[in-house]
Amino acid sequence: MNIPFLGSRRRKPGFPDAEGLAEPLAECELLRSQASRAGVRLDDSPASLEALDQLVPGWRDDEDTLNWLGNDAGLYLGTVIVRTVQGARWEIRGDGQPVVRLASGREFDVVESGHAWASSGAPELSQLYAEVAEA
Numbered sequence: 001m002n003i004p005f006l007g008s009r010r011r012k013p014g015f016p017d018a019e020g021l022a023e024p025l026a027e028c029e030l031l032r033s034q035a036s037r038a039g040v041r042l043d044d045s046p047a048s049l050e051a052l053d054q055l056v057p058g059w060r061d062d063e064d065t066l067n068w069l070g071n072d073a074g075l076y077l078g079t080v081i082v083r084t085v086q087g088a089r090w091e092i093r094g095d096g097q098p099v100v101r102l103a104s105g106r107e108f109d110v111v112e113s114g115h116a117w118a119s120s121g122a123p124e125l126s127q128l129y130a131e132v133a134e135a
Helices: 018-026 029-037 046-053 063-084 110-120 125-134
Strands: 089-092 098-101
Touching: 018 063, 018 089, 029 046, 029 063, 046 063, 046 125, 063 089, 063 098, 063 110, 063 125, 098 110, 110 125
Parallel strands: none
Antiparallel strands: 089 098
């Protein structure tokens, strides 16, 4: 079915195009709430990643919060990368996992990195960003 005002591009059902991914993935509601309570402003900049690395990890005692915050931290890291590293873009892998694809073609699983950061604090989000930005 071709509905003219929707355009004629074909997409996989259930997966928005790259432009449609950025905003929903940038929400990171729990992370933004926790950061705000700690006085950290998340403005999608590399400096905000450094500020997140300094938060006291009070969430590690609650498994549900830890999991949700890990997702949010990874998605926020991806948001900063996509908005500040030239050629970086969101993609959805076949398993449904959002990843960042760099201009070089390298895939970066930001959600996995976010979970590692939330559970142990290492590697730091700012360190991960620096490694990606150099590539």
